[in-house]
Amino acid sequence: MTFKQMFTSSVGKKLVMAFTGIFLVLFLVVHASLNACIWAMDGGVIFNKAAHFMGSFVVPRILEIGLFLGIFLHIIQGYMLTLENRGKRKVGYEVNYSKGSKWYSRSMAILGTILLMFFIIHWKHFWVPSRITGVAEMDLGNGFIVHNLFGVMQDTFQNVWVVLFYVISCISLGYHLAHGFQSAFKTIGVHNKRYHTMISSIGYGFAIIIPLAFALMPISFYLHWVK
Amino acid sequence: MLDAKIPSGNLDDKWVDYKGHCKLVNPANKRKMEVIIVGTGLAGASAAASMAELGYKVKAFCFQDSPRRAHSIAAQGGINAAKNYQNDGDSVFRLFYDTIKGGDYRSREANVHRLAEVSTNIIDQCVAQGVPFAREYGGLLSNRSFGGTQVQRTFYAAGQTGQQLLIGAYQALERQVALGNVTMHTRHEMQDIVKIDGKAKGIIARNLITGELEKHFGHAVLICSGGYGNVYYLSTNAMGSNVTAAWKAHKQGAYFANPCFTQIHPTCIPVSGDHQSKLTLMSESLRNDGRIWVPKNLGETRKANDIPEADRDYFLERRYPAFGNLVPRDVASRAAKERCDANYGVGTSKQAVYLDYAAAIERYGKIEVSKQGLSDVSTEQIIALGKEVVKEKYGNLFNMYSKITGENPYEVPMRIYPAVHYTMGGLWVDYELQTTVPGLYALGEANFSDHGANRLGASALMQGLADGYFVAPYTVGNNLADDIYNAAIPTTHSAFEEATQKVAERIASLKNINGKQSAESFHKRLGKIIWNECGMSRTAAGLKQAIADVQALKKEFWSDLRIPGEINEYNPELDKANRVADFIELGELMCVDALAREESCGGHFREEYQTPEGEALRDDENYMYVAAWENKGAHEWELHKEALKYEVIKPSQRNYK
Amino acid sequence: MSQNTMNLKVKVWRQKNANAQGAFVTYDVAGISDEMSFLEMMDILNERLITEGGDPVAFDHDCREGICGMCSMYINGKPHGPWQANTTCQLHMRAFKDGETIVIEPWRANSFPIVKDLTVDRSAFDRIIQAGGYISVNTGNAVDGNSLPIEKQNADEAFAAAMCIGCGACVAACKNSSAMLFLSAKVSHLALLPQGAPERKSRVLKMVAQMDKEGFGSCTNTGACEATCPKEISIANIARLNNEYLGASLTAQ
CATH class of the missing domain: 3.90.700.10 (Succinate dehydrogenase/fumarate reductase flavoprotein, catalytic domain)
Structure with a gap:
């Protein structure tokens, strides 16, 4: 058996989704914790420092490459699987079976598509200026100059439509995670009832807390809770 | 008198001696021998798997869409085996004795003893296959008690023992399919036996999807098609369970034994x-x-x-x-x-x-x-x-x-x-499970062999698997050993052509009746006649009336049946009509047999013959025999008797008080 | 028990054969007792169609006691109809109301081609079993049944998985037409028992490969299969299958 065979079987393809998914979940933890620095109420000093660290230190930069690979793999594989699975039933039902499963577990592709649109806009808002087109800088004294991403956030989230779009995306993320988190662990083989119950609970908690934290960021700027 | 070819010697040694002396077929020759197996329930699937493991080329047939659906799957309670794991005094002899007594002394000692002997091997075999029998906390097998016994010898898997055993046999069968040793024909129904020089040499099968008739050669044909309880219309059998394969064998010369022994x-x-x-x-x-x-x-x-x-x-x-x-x-x-x-x-x-x-x-x-x-x-x-x-x-x-x-x-x-629920009667077979047609065997519920006039609970699974796993592979081999010089006969042989022609004509004549009533409605009426007069209690007058009623029903069937659809397509109504036609003929024979047996024993209760307390009153002097009926044309049968000799057990009136 | 009778409309998928174009046809069925089973209602409809000179509705059924796995109707948007842990043959007319229209469809999946009307071809399941759903032990090779004690919990779990009747409701219910519940039930049954250990790795790899070859979809853990399974086979079996697959594919040569 080759690795290619291993990852191209129906179970293998799901393993790819699960591994990349869990990797992205980890990324969300890092991303959310760093961003939580905006609530330090120091005009963005700590937040900008943290962002500078992530942008200039070599380890996070290498991880970033992994992150992009993971995201693309997750997206491409996700779409391919959805299309493939749809093709397995050429003639559909008159009445669909909807009671046996949660709507969001059947709608991962739609939720994922909303998230993809979000990523594109989100990258345009922050990643592109920070990495390519440049942003205003902040002097933290002693010649320590960093990108003022805090300022970019403040500006970006003055637009009510942007805030609304971010909030909707966070809700999509919540539902995507509500299914994806525990599903990923099932796919990698957690079948022990005790652990599975634990992971499911953590998953639901994660699916609420992380998206809520993210959603509060644009809201906080828009309502001037942080300055 | 019929000769069951029971080996001589002590009862305990008969089977061991037989196995020690039966003829064998060497592996190279086995590859050239083809065996046809009709029906893939416990008996059929286990026989197909075991014979294929030995190296025979097996062709198996079932009318369902998969061998896993055979009605053995519905058996609930369990399977008996003389393991004595409970230390409650069980032994091969006691299982043998209980089965003979339970059968009201109308079964063959040698067969039943062999059944009790191999019962223990069945449990071992099934456990090895991964059948998840119920277990105790210590990890060992659990037992429950069943009717007609005072020991706990029944192995079970909740209320789904038949399912688990069948899945075990089915998996063994599918393994042989994967290895290329078995060719599986699902949604196929046997329509006739092909005989050449008086020997069974193949079958005509109908592909139920296309309606096509197919010719299949075999050095031996094993009928494992189950019982005929559906003659009553209402029974615990599956809707598709039928007597057709056994009935065709009967019409080709195989005697039908004790048809009136049915279990309620x-x-x-x-x-x-x-x-x-x-x-x-x-x-x-x-x-x-x-x-x-x-x-x-x-x-x-x-x-x-x-x-x-x-x-x-x-x-x-x-x-x-x-x-x-x-x-x-x-x-x-x-x-x-x-x-x-x-x-x-x-x-x-x-x-x-x-x-x-x-x-x-x-x-x-x-x-x-x-x-x-x-x-x-x-x-x-x-x-x-x-x-x-x-x-x-x-x-x-x-x-x-x-x-x-x-x-x-x-x-x-x-x-x-x-x-x-079950039919103890069936095709008459000798000790080797061979019918009166050489080369034609009957296994499991399709034969009459082990349960006498009444079967004990949890013994049907035991018998089906005993026949399939442990008996037929030896006995069929013993006879095939003489056949190694005979190459496979091409199905272009005139006997195959004629049989196909005959089957096609019958199906066409059924279809061409073009009457008004459905096969189902005839089946229902047949069931009522048989249930009322040949059910839980029977009388001479009632049976005579039933024979006349069934004959009249047959006439009406063949003049007013309606089959919708076409012959050459998937047509469940045609399949049903074909089966009901055979049930009607069998129904008559059951009443003939019940009328001829002027005693009460086991499931056969003639109101004229009972004790003052209302218990069955046997007449061992006149009726201690197997009634094997030979078909002599429409409505005609000749009775052949196989005397039952009890050498070890002394028959007495059954007493459960 | 008092009997109530009702009049219903049945909207059934009719399709002459595998290649023909199919369509829904609606029939009136009158005087149905609530004590009847669903299939007895279908029998009445068919009996009428036959006497009227029509073509009866073809549907698979055999044991009519919920164990053979032959019956396969998708009723009002759920495999085997509205009751939980139930097969079509055990569904009774009590489940419906007078005047109701019942929509009956065949199992829908490319891997289950239609034979006629509501009858589908499920031979793909047999081929999945052929790929490795067994323990390779020839008749006569067995040791004493009690020489191998098995932890009761494992034996019970193996039995719970082995209860699968192979009806295909899981495939019919799954939005991906995945056969993972069926496959995982067999893999779990054999993986939980020590007898299954020698072939454990090759079994799961071969069976997954065969399932893919048959054209079933992949599992996205929605749980629809478990919710509709007449024998309540747990979806935890799928996780166990994934576990077996991961272990086997990582360590295979």
Whole structure:
């Protein structure tokens, strides 16, 4: 058996989704914790420092490459699987079976598509200026100059439509995670009832807390809770 | 007199000696030998797998869409084996003795002893295949008791033992399919046996999807097509279970033995109306813990739970104190019928008795209380705990009951009534399971061999697997050893052509009747005739009337049948009509046999022959034989007798008191 | 028990054969008792169609006691109809109301081609079993049944998985037409028992490969299969299958 065979079987393809998914979940933890620095109420000093660290230190930069690979793999594989699975039933039902499963577990592709649109806009808002087109800088004294991403956030989230779009995306993320988190662990083989119950609970908690934290960021700027 | 070719010697040594001396086929020659197996239930699937493992080229046929669906799957309670794991005094001899006695001394000693001998190998084989039998906490196999025995020798997998055993045999079969040793023909039905020079050399099968007739050659043909209980229309058999393969064999010269020996199972869900298409069995294992009763007073109107203990008649415990609710099936069924006929029946139809779990629930509840070391428990708690135990043991059966009746059996007693369940009669076979047609064998329920006039619970699975795994591979080989010089006969041989022609003509003539009535409606009417006159009790006058009625029904069938659709397409109605035509002919033979047997024994109860207490009265002097019927044309049969010689067991009147 | 009768409309998928164009046809069925089983209602409809000179509705059924796995109707948007842990043959007319229209469709999946009307071809399941759903032990090779004690919990779990009746409701219910519940039930049954250990790795790899070859979809853990399974086979079996697959594919040569 080759690795290619291993990852191209129906179970293998799901393993790819699960591994990349869990990797992205980890990324969300890092991303959310760093961003939580905006609530330090120091005009963005700590937040900008943290962002500078992530942008200039070599380890996070290498991880970033992994992150992009993971995201693309997750997206491409996700779409391919959805299309493939749809093709397995050429003639559909008159009445669909909807009671046996949660709507969001059947709608991962739609939720994922909303998230993809979000990523594109989100990258345009922050990643592109920070990495390519440049942003205003902040002097933290002693010649320590960093990108003022805090300022970019403040500006970006003055637009009510942007805030609304971010909030909707966070809700999509919540539902995507509500299914994806525990599903990923099932796919990698957690079948022990005790652990599975634990992971499911953590998953639901994660699916609420992380998206809520993210959603509060644009809201906080828009309502001037942080300055 | 028929010769069963029973090996000489001590009963204990017959099978061992036979195996030691039977002829063998060397592996290179086995590859050239083709074996046809019709039916893939426990007997067929196990035979197909075992013969293929030996190296024979096997072709297996089933009418279902997969071998896993055969009706063996519905067996609930368990499988007997003389393992004596419970240290309660079981042995090969005791299983042998119980089976002979349970069968009311109408079975062949040598066959039954062989069955008891291989019973232990079956359990080992099934465990090795991964059959998940119930186990105790120590990890060892668990046993339960069953009717007609006083030891615990029944192995089980909840209420789905047949399913688990069949899946085991099915997997073994599919493994051989994957290895290329078995060619599996699903949705195929055997239409006739092809004989060349008096020997069975193949079959004509109909592809049920396309309607095409196919010719298949085999050095031997094994009929493993199950029983004919569906002749009664209402039975616990599957809708598709049929006698066609066995009946075609019969018409080609195989004698049909003891057709009137049918088993009426005491614990089934009663008929609810004329729409009823089949009856559902509630496993005999329920009689382990349940108590059967009817009201003591005529015209009782109270609900079951409101009838006090003093007004209940636990008629099995009253009549048979030693075995109580665990008397054999024929005895329990007749006792229930007797009470209902005397107007003590319950439910709207008054054709039912109660099977009550209240006492068992309380008993188990109390055991749980002491197991869990609880104190100060209320009656409700005891009952709740007891229900949990009963649920674990019989949950699936209770669920089934509540789905069908809409009642909750944990709260109110179940209503049960006897129903047709199994047929002890079948194709006559000798010790080697060969019919009177050389090269044609019958295994499992399709043959008559091991159960006499009444089968004990948990013995059908045992017999099916014994025949398939451990008997046929030896005995068929013994005969095939002489056949190694005979190459396969091409199916272009004229015998195949003629047989195909004959089958095609029959199907066309059925289709061309173009009458008004469906096969189903004829089947229903046939069932009523046979149930009324050749069911739980029989009389000479009734049987004579039934023969006339069945003959008239046959005439009407062949002049007013309607089959929709075409011959060369998937046409379940055509398949059904084809089977009903054979059931009608068999129905007549059953009545002929029942009329000729002027005694009562096991499931065959002639009202004229009973003891003053209403028990079956055997006539060993005149009827201690197997009645094997030879077909002599329409409505004509010739009786051949195989005398039953009891060398080890001394027949006595069965006593379960 | 009092009997109530009702009049219903049945909207059934009719399709002459595998290649023909199919369509829904609606029939009136009158005087149905609530004590009837669903298939007895279909029998009445068919009996009428036959006497009227029509073509009866073809549907698979055999044991009519919920164990053979032959019956396969998708009723009002759920495999085997509205009841939980139930097969079509055990569904009773109590589940429906007078005047109701019942929509009956065949199992829909490319891997289950239609034979006629409501009858589908499920031979793909047999081929999945052929790929490795067994323990390779020839008749006569067995040791004493009690020489191999098996932890009761494992034996019970193996039995719970082995209860699968191979009806295909899981495939019919799954939005991906995945056969993972069926496959995982067999893999779990054999993986939980020590007898299954020698072939454990090759079994799961071969069976997954065969399932893919048959054209079933992949599992996205929605749980629809478990919710509709007449034998309540747990979806935890799928996780166990994934576990077996991961272990086997990582360590395979």
